Amino acid sequence: MKTNSVIEKVLEQGGFVVTSECGPPRGADPEVVRRKGELLRGVVDGVNVTDNQTSVVRMSSLSACAILKGMGLEPILQMVCRDRNRIALQSDLLGAAALGINNVLCLSGDHQKFGDHPQGKNVYDIDSVQLIQTVARLRDEGKFLGGDEVKGRPMLFVGAAANPFADPFEIRAARLGKKVKAGCEFIQTQCIYNVERFTRWMEMVCERGLHERCGILAGVTPFKTAGMANYMKKNVPGMDVPDDMIARMKGVAKEKQAEEGIKICVETIERLREIPGVRGIHIMAIEWEEKVAEIVKAAGLLPRPEIQ
Amino acid sequence: MIVGNRKDFSEILEKLGAARRVLLLGCNECVTVCGVGGEREVGVLASELRLYWTKEGETFEVREHTLERQCDYEYIDQIRGFADDYDVILSMACGAGVQYVAEAYKTKLVLPAVNTTFLGVTIEQGMWSERCQGCGACILDMTGGICPIARCAKSLLNGPCGGSSEGKCEIDKETDCAWQLIVDRLKESGQMERYEEILPVKDWRTGRDGGPRRRVREDLKL
Amino acid sequence: MRLSYPGNVKVVKVPCTGRVDVLLILRAFESGVDGVYLAGCLEGECHFLRGNLRARRRVEYVKGLLEEVGLGGNRVEMFNMSASQGQRFAQFAQEMTERIRLLGPSPVKKGE
Amino acid sequence: MEFSDRATHSDRAKPIGAVMVVGGGIGGMQASLDLAESGFYVYLVDHSPTIGGVMSQLDKTFPTNDCAMCIMSPKLVDSGRHRNIRVITNAEVKEILGPPGSFEATIIRRPRYIRADKCTGCGECAKHCPVTAIDSYNEGMSRRAAVYLRYPQAIPKIFLIDREACIGCGLCERVCLAGAVDYGDRESEEKISVGSVILAPGFEVFDAKRRPEFGYGVFPNVITSIELERILSATGPHRSHLLRPSDGAIPERIAFIQCVGSRDAKCGNDYCSSVCCMYAVKEAIIAKEHVPFVKPTIFNMDIRAYGKGFDAYYERAKADYDVRFIKSMVSKVREKQGSGNLLVAYLNEEGKASEEEFDLVVLSLGMTTSKSVRDTAARLGVKLNRFGFCETETFTPLATSREGIYVCGAFQSPKDIPETVAQASGAAAAAAEMIASARGTLTTKKEYPPEDEVKPEEEARIGVFICHCGINIGGVVNVPAVKEYARTLPNVVHADENLYTCSQDTQEKIKNAVKEHGLNRVIVASCSPRTHEPMFRETIREAGLNKFLFEMANIRDQCSWVHMRRKAEATEKAKLLVRMAVANARLNRSLSETEVPVVQRGLVIGGGVAGMTAALRLAEQGFEVFLVEKEDRLGGNLLNLHYTIEGGDVQAFLRDLIDRVSHSSIHILLNSLVVDFSGVRGNFTTGVTTAPAMVHQKIQHGITILATGAEEEKPDGYLYGEDARVLTQLELEDRLYKGDWGQISNLSPEVVMIQCVGSRNEKHPSCSRTCCATAVKNALKLKKLNPAMNIRILYRDVRTYGFLETYYAQARREGIIFVRYDPEESPEVKKEGETLMISFEDKILKERMTLRPDLIVLSSASIPRENKELANLLKVPRTAEGFFLEAHMKLRPVDFASDGIYVAGSGHAPKLISESISQAYAAVARACTILSKENLLVGGIVAVVEGERCAACLTCVRVCPYEVPVVNVKGEAEIDIIKCKGCGTCAAECPARAIDLMHFTTGQLEAKVGALVGG
Structure with missing residues (x-):
């Protein structure tokens, strides 16, 4: 065991990890975080806290993680490379560990073009792979990027994201390999609708043996409406929504669509669990945290293992 | 070459303020080639100014002059004889040229008519694209000859990010994903193993982050 | 065909509309003309293959410039016709004259 | 069997490098200019006091409405001033003696009474002449003096005295400061030596008085088409005002009566004059343009708008000019008492007698030959056909019965201006070929005085x-x-x-x-x-x-x-x-032109009859030729044809032609495609790839002839392709030839031919020209095979122009039934069980007829063979229908606008074999005006680069449509003046303004624009 991470422990024990997400509010009210956190208590093994997701300014991920931690939940600190240079990133990593946060998810971050400050300058001093390296180096070698000694290593379980559907498809597994090579210990994938294509990706991943070196958590997002399904297909880069799925959403009455979305999500989880190498599930119920419990339950993933 | 973009006419007018004697200074290098600040464009802007001010009933004088280069003082010196006849020098060169002209004519108001945008190449007649950011430490050998710093919206050294879709960048469908290009290129040239290597964090000191740069070559100095 | 057209239309001969550059059009306005139109070959029938297509693009560009300086982009136009379409020539001459009449004289008149 | 022209002159002494052209109309002038430009001295002999022919009398020309005099006058002037053309007017050819190659012709020059060497053309004599004589140029509708010029632009501009009108008062002699008047002038003879002769004497209009029922010469308001032509003309009797003779009123209702003296067996002219339909349409349009309230009506049997762009013109006349067309022959014209108006009696299409009142009646007179021309032909031993036109054979349309004497224009058969011009060029090629070895022996080169240097800084005067x-x-x-x-x-x-x-x-x-x-x-x-x-x-x-x-x-x-x-x-x-x-x-500068060598070699693309003829004729004129054919054999469309309407054996002709084409100067490239093309007249480089090895070679040549041809369109509809009994004419011909009749067992089989299948519709507005004659040809053949056969031809207009008309008449005599249909009521073909049915409107019976034919033959459109890529490569234009588009519809029928590229054959427009042959000869004549020269002048209006200002940005390189500019080793753009076509695109885009177009410099254009407003 490298860290105190619940995720690491469930994986270590051979369990099936369930994580979900909590988007921090666009304001300073801690209650919003607490309310969302409460919805996930006992339902998931870890809660991702997004870092100014879609480049829209929100409460800092680190602060929201601290609030959740205070509630006794297991936060996963998301960190994007867009907004901070190597100095700030390392400093925040140290701070996170100091606050008892056990998990960090290293991401490139969405381009600011789509956010609320498209005028802003992006940083990208280092990229997500290098951020993974940075965390591993701080933790395992006790060295800053600059080479100096770290006094008090941050014991963080290192994760990253992977999009099995982004292009170019043939290097998706290789890219995961790079992340694993950099020190990544768990992966949360982009939401999966096209299970067949994901399966092919997993085969490539397993071929490289990556699933043994890193816990792969398959991402899912329930559709609220047929419109949302359509929007994701058309507008979210790297999203693969099969047409029949959209047809299925469209095929039911508007008021029944949320229910159908959840049904699809649960079915998807059930299919994903069958895929060799999949070690958990990451449920991204965007601004729909109240449904996570229902999904986890329906998918037969309750209760969650007790970890000390 | 350095690629630029003509400022809007309204912005130029605003910058000119009350100045009515204008020396419009073109440059026969990059900005000529990219159709923004050569003799023809100088003529067009001069014509616009004349049309506008004539319409407004103003008295004015616009002189057109194009230098071989605005980044060499000898050329800049060529306007010494008449620069003083004008209220402003409106330079259509890149930022370097504008500044160098300003340096040479310390008492003159020197204004830019062009926004300098990037170091790039001609894709086709009338279309240019960025290729280099002058980071000072080239890694093109590692990336199949395609610069991820200049051409990836996030300058990812170990891309692509999850936003790469059908060869295009997440920022818009017109922009190629640099990493798609890199991967294609590595594959074509049988160097896919290079992709597996993690590029280390970059030392940005050689770039602009290290402060304004200067280059000296002793043997060439006088 | 000897079709009558407004006398205020004056022709400047060029070998191809492809010869007409943005500057020449602007210079014409500087000289005080009220409008400029290019009479090019029919699209696809340019004697020099594509001069008329290039001219059209330039006319579009000049429209923008004229808008910028406040003369109005409508004072410049590109028309296509064949050498045998005298009627079209007359029709466009009429059309452009009407258009310019509505816009009024150019505010850029020298010595007036 | 000998199909090619009859000259076999290898064993002869060196021929004489001069040609006599008899007749100075548009055809004679064209032939003369082509010959003179190809290195032969020309004697242009005209019986009239001036050259110009009938075209000089025309107001406008169809289908472009170009002013006839305007387009012709440069040719007049060129002919008049060409140093290698000697114009001999007011003259006749008495006889031609000697063998082909070295003829001796005797010319009789009638007295002019004005000395050519002294007359300045000032016109003082005419101003003082007290006589008023009838002006034949204006068809007698105006008066002139006894001393006169036929028309103001006349060449030569030498007056003459009409001694019949002259009263001998001597006033002119007194006022002539040049002392040119010579009452004592008399007829003289001159002998000239020439190698070959071209007869281009043109036509005479039919004498309208031979059709008394129309009242010409009796009722003043019955006029002839040529008179109307003069009335409409600016130089006409009323200076282009449309006024009628009786009272000078503007006629509102104008009737045109077609076929006066044509298609008329009664007067012995049972041929079609080919041009009257179109000129009537033109005159109607022009009249309408002059006076918008005019209401023209054209009485016709068929409208024969068979030429390129003619149908569109005809349609425009109907749609845009409200010209009324009545399918009927007028039986009588009588004057309405007192008004001068005319009552035109006719049977309408339903056979009902009608009468209608008009203000003016115009008789569309046919073409005939004049007695003097017929006499000349007799003297020269040139055979005429039964109509008095020059006799020619299908496969040798330019050769007369006498070796060394060639023919062109309306004297060969009635034809319009472009066909005359093309045939004139063709005759020039034939005449030149005879004497090719003597090229350049009698011509002199133009020596200009030295050019005075005008320095740019010199003050403009x-x-x-x-x-x-x-x-x-x-x-x-x-x-x-x-x-x-x-x-x-x-x-x-x-x-x-x-x-x-x-x-x-x-x-x-x-x-x-x-x-x-x-x-x-x-x-x-x-x-x-x-x-x-x-x-x-x-x-x-x-x-x-x-x-x-x-x-x-x-x-x-x-x-x-x-x-x-x-x-x-x-x-x-x-x-x-x-x-x-x-x-x-003020800003014009002297521009120098330099000489560049001509590659004296030709490239012919297309190995059909036109291409082979062109290649062979070029070779016979002594030039090396590359003949590129994409198929694996020569022949093109001729491979599918077996006999001509006149009975000619196409396959024998083809075999003979292919045989001759294997000529020591002709390189035949089969299975070959043109893949790239560059250069300019005099020096082209063409890349040709030859299958199956895909061998690529670059050919250098000075001229290019496109002869890519046309093909029969696979018809759409009428059950074609669904029922074996529905054929195209070509398929029918093949069966006729092979005697393969399939299932027809009927003793008196029923055959229906449908004309205009795929022609004259929206997609393909043109007439395919040859299908009417083809239908008649095949119908006659069928009839011969089985006289019991019932043959119906469903047509829109029967367009058997020229002498083809005689076969149409024969077909009707032999009981072939012609039924007209309107496109709105196209025939319908269907099948009931195994029975083929066709139904159509019968205009005469006014009912729908249904037949059960054994065979339906579709006269399918003639469409150009795939030529788009070739057109793109060579940068030559095409019509909307894909036929190659010549430089000028009237006077440059085989030239492209790009110099040095010519068109021949049905790739230009559908054609008969004889017409394709003529046109191929024509292309050769035009080509020889370049190939015969060792050098050509280039330069002048070209783009020039001011190297110092060039930023080497490549803009010019990219925007030039001809890929001329290159950036040279000095890092500056360079433009080859030989290749530059002077469009000015580069000059307009060079961002450094380093390029200017000479003669259209930025400075000049700006000065012009400046002068437009300032003043």
């Missing part, structure tokens, strides 16, 4: 010559005022006015003025530079000035013609146009 153009300009614009104004303009040191600035004497006047006033720039303010600039340039060059120091102001097309009713305004505009010209001329 401008001379301005303002033209009245008869009344064309002078009737609207106050020419003297413009002249006075011109004198006030900067640098103008001389200004003058002329009645016709294009006349030959004015050229002398200009030359003298250059000398006298030390002019270094010349401006002519007159008509269109398109037609006249070359001539004026030549004039100033002869005066020692560089031709680019000439400038033209078009105060006719751009001023007097278009502002006719606003005279004051027009005068002001003319001044302005002159001012612009002056501003521009």
Whole structure:
């Protein structure tokens, strides 16, 4: 065991990890975080806290993680490379560990073009792979990027994201390999609708043996409406929504669509669990945290293992 | 070459303020080639100014002059004889040229008519694209000859990010994903193993982050 | 065909509309003309293959410039016709004259 | 069997390098110019006192409505001034003796009574002549003096005395300062030696009095088509006002009666005159343009709009000009008492007798040959056909019965201007081939006086010559005022006015003025530079000035013609146009042209009859030829044809032609495609790839002839392809040839032919020209095979033009039934069980007929073979229907606008074999005007780079449509003046403004624009 991470422990024990997400509010009210956190208590093994997701300014991920931690939940600190240079990133990593946060998810971050400050300058001093390296180096070698000694290593379980559907498809597994090579210990994938294509990706991943070196958590997002399904297909880069799925959403009455979305999500989880190498599930119920419990339950993933 | 973009006419007018004697200074290098600040464009802007001010009933004088280069003082010196006849020098060169002209004519108001945008190449007649950011430490050998710093919206050294879709960048469908290009290129040239290597964090000191740069070559100095 | 057209239309001969550059059009306005139109070959029938297509693009560009300086982009136009379409020539001459009449004289008149 | 022209002159002594062309109409002039430009001396003999022929009398020409005189006058002037053409007018050919190759011709010159060597054409004599004689140029509708010029632009511009009208008063002799009048002049004979002869005497219009039922010569308001032509003309009796003879009123209702003297067995003219339908349509349109309320009606049997672009013109007449067409023959015209109006009696299509009142009746007269021409032919031993036209064979359409004597134009068969011009060029090629070995032996090269250097910095001294153009300009614009104004303009040191600035004497006047006033720039303010600039340039060059120091102001097309009713305004505009010209001329510079060698080798693309003929004729003129054919064998369409309507054996002809084409100077490339093309006239480089090994070779050549042909379209509808009993004409011909009748067992089989399948519709508006004759040909063949056969031809108009008409008449005699249909009521073909059914409207019975035919034959459209890529490669234009588009519909029928590229055969438009052969010869003649020269002049209006300013940005390299500019080793753009076509695109885009287009420099254009407003 490298860290105190619940995720690491469930994986270590051979369990099936369930994580979900909590988007921090666009304001300073801690209650919003607490309310969302409460919805996930006992339902998931870890809660991702997004870092100014879609480049829209929100409460800092680190602060929201601290609030959740205070509630006794297991936060996963998301960190994007867009907004901070190597100095700030390392400093925040140290701070996170100091606050008892056990998990960090290293991401490139969405381009600011789509956010609320498209005028802003992006940083990208280092990229997500290098951020993974940075965390591993701080933790395992006790060295800053600059080479100096770290006094008090941050014991963080290192994760990253992977999009099995982004292009170019043939290097998706290789890219995961790079992340694993950099020190990544768990992966949360982009939401999966096209299970067949994901399966092919997993085969490539397993071929490289990556699933043994890193816990792969398959991402899912329930559709609220047929419109949302359509929007994701058309507008979210790297999203693969099969047409029949959209047809299925469209095929039911508007008021029944949320229910159908959840049904699809649960079915998807059930299919994903069958895929060799999949070690958990990451449920991204965007601004729909109240449904996570229902999904986890329906998918037969309750209760969650007790970890000390 | 350095690629630029003509400022809007309204912005130029605003910058000119009350100045009515204008020396419009073109440059026969990059900005000529990219159709923004050569003799023809100088003529067009001069014509616009004349049309506008004539319409407004103003008295004015616009002189057109194009230098071989605005980044060499000898050329800049060529306007010494008449620069003083004008209220402003409106330079259509890149930022370097504008500044160098300003340096040479310390008492003159020197204004830019062009926004300098990037170091790039001609894709086709009338279309240019960025290729280099002058980071000072080239890694093109590692990336199949395609610069991820200049051409990836996030300058990812170990891309692509999850936003790469059908060869295009997440920022818009017109922009190629640099990493798609890199991967294609590595594959074509049988160097896919290079992709597996993690590029280390970059030392940005050689770039602009290290402060304004200067280059000296002793043997060439006088 | 000897079709009558407004006398205020004056022709400047060029070998191809492809010869007409943005500057020449602007210079014409500087000289005080009220409008400029290019009479090019029919699209696809340019004697020099594509001069008329290039001219059209330039006319579009000049429209923008004229808008910028406040003369109005409508004072410049590109028309296509064949050498045998005298009627079209007359029709466009009429059309452009009407258009310019509505816009009024150019505010850029020298010595007036 | 010998199909090619009859010359086999290898064993002869060296021929004489001169040709006599008899007849100076448009055909004779074209033949003369082509020959003279190809290295042969020409004697152009005309019986009239001037050349120009009937075309000089025409007002406009169809289908472009170009002014006939305007487009012809440059040719007139060129013929008149060409140093290797000697124009002999007022003359007849008495006899031709000797063998082909070295003929001796005797010419009889009638007295002119005015000495050619002294007359200046000033016209003082005519001004003082007290006699008023009938003016035959205006068809007797106006008067002239006894001493006269036939028409103002006449070449040569030498007066003559009409001794029949002359009273011998001697006034002219007294006023002639040149002392040119010579009452004692008498007929003289001259012998000339020539290698070959071309007969181009043209036609005479039918004598309308031979059809008394139309009342010509009795009722004043019955006029002939040629009279109307003159009435409509600006130089006509009423200066283009449409007035009728009886009372000078404007006729509102005008009837045109077609086929007067044509298609008429009664008067012995049972051929079609080929042009009357179109000229009637034209005259109707022009009349309508002159007087908008005119209501023209054309009484016709068929409208024979079979030429290129003709059907569109005909449709326009109906749609845009409200010309009414009545399918009927007029039986009688009588005058309505008192009004001068005419009552036209006719049977309408339903066979009902009708009568309608008109204000004017125009008789569309057919073409005949004149007695004097027939007599000449007899004297020369040239055989005529039974109609008095020159007899030719299908496969040798240019050769007369006498070896060494060739024919072109209407004398061969009735034809329009472009076909005459093409055939004239063709005859020139045939005549030249005879004597090719003597090329250049009798011609002299034009020696210009040395060019006076005009330095750019030298002060401009401008001379301005303002033209009245008869009344064309002078009737609207106050020419003297413009002249006075011109004198006030900067640098103008001389200004003058002329009645016709294009006349030959004015050229002398200009030359003298250059000398006298030390002019270094010349401006002519007159008509269109398109037609006249070359001539004026030549004039100033002869005066020692560089031709680019000439400038033209078009105060006719751009001023007097278009502002006719606003005279004051027009005068002001003319001044302005002159001012612009002056501003521009001041900046004109001497431009040098340099000589570049010509690759004296030809490339012919397409190995059908036109391509093979062209290749063979080029080779016989002594030039090496590459003949590229994409298929694996030569022959093209001829491979599918077996006999001509006249009975010619196509396959035998083809075998013979293929045989001859294996010629030591012809490289035949089968299975070959043109894949790239570059260069300019005189020096092209073409890449050809040959299958199956895909061998690529580059061919250098000086000219290119496109003969890619046409093919029968696979028809759409009428159960074609679904029922084996529905065939195309080509398929029928094949069966006829093979005698393969399939299931027809019926003793009197029923055959229906449908015309215009795929032609004359929206997609393909043109007539396919040959299908009517083909249908008649095959119908006659069927009838011969089985006289019991019932054959119906469903047609829209039967277009058996020229002598083809006789076969149409024969077909009707033999019981072939012709049924007209309207496109709105196309025949319907269907199948009931195994029975084929066709139904159509019968106009006469006024009911729908249904037949159960054994065979349906579709006359499918002729469409161009795939030529788009080739057109793109060669940068030559095509019509909307994909046929190659020539440089000028009327006078440049085989040239492309790009010099050195020519078209022949049905790729240009559908054609008969004989027409394709003629056209191939024509293309060869045109090609030889380049190939016969060792060098060509290049340069002039080209783009030039000011290297120092060049930023080597490549903009010019990219925007040039011809890929001419390159960036050279000095890092500067470089433009090859040989290749530059002078469009100016690069100059307009060079961001450094380092490129300028000579003669259209930025400075000049800006000066012109500046002068347009300032003033």
